[in-house]
Amino acid sequence: MGPQRLPWFLLPTAALLGLLFLSSLRLPEVHLSACVRGGRPCGWLGGRGETPPSEENGKPPLLAQTSGSRLPLPRHGIPPPARAPRCPGQAFQISRLLAAFRACLTPDGEILLGEYLAGWKELIKLIDTLGAAFGLLARETQTKMEILQGHRAGPHAPHYRTLQAMVAFELRRGLVGLRALPPGRPPSGCRTLLRLHRALKWLELFLGKLSRSGPEEDPSQLCAEAYQAALAPYHSWWVRQAAGLAFLALPSRQELYGLVCAEGEREARAVLLDAVGVIAGVYNVTQRLYAARGLLELP
């Protein structure tokens, strides 16, 4: 629906999307811009061209491979799972997303990092389907995941089973640069996960708006609003402009509903709301922990 309404926008949009595409091709040397904060190069997630720790090798065991076919038992504090449709032949599977983020929260309120990353693996596929302009974000997210997987496969693996253990371990060892990035070290798990955490809020808000809004509301606008609330405060002017253009090229509402493969719009909205609730639960636990430890503004 978006592109037809914006003919006079097309030329500059196409030009800038082209630029965006070119700049994304040349990652990690050339990011979209220099971040205002600290003058470092950075993109959507505030990266600095990190490479994952070298011990990272091969694929870590992810829950997603086994969890797609059965939903885990309902967990404490989370409503029982609604029907999660399967989407034959599609990369993104909302059922895997739900299963991973549900399994991620233990009855004691701990967050299992393996399942958290499995949920993100599915979210990346979702971001990928939002359009070529989101490719940069998908790749940055992938890099963050690889850093965390590197920690999980590294010499301190036992400390990276849960979010709570990771935070306690990294703080105790002084691995978290509270004011500046510690030079010459792989980025801390705390800092890396914070970037994913902020992007999770964006997706939570966007999917929530998409499931609650009326047909007259433009998904591009909803996505932009979610971005303003969740991510824009951490971005430089240039990244915000590029993001704004990416939103203009978003698929239509019908196409977005189609991604969850529900039967009809009502069910699509219900499935999306379900996902939003599960994501919000995980987000809230992370947010409380980071706030309690003073980690929300890590550089």
Ligand SMILES: *[C@@H]1O[C@H](CO)[C@@H](O)[C@H](O)[C@H]1NC(C)=O
């Ligand atoms: C998450 O926190 C927000 C704000 O505190 C609250 O409104 C929402 O109900 C919480 N959601 C879940 C699922 O815990």
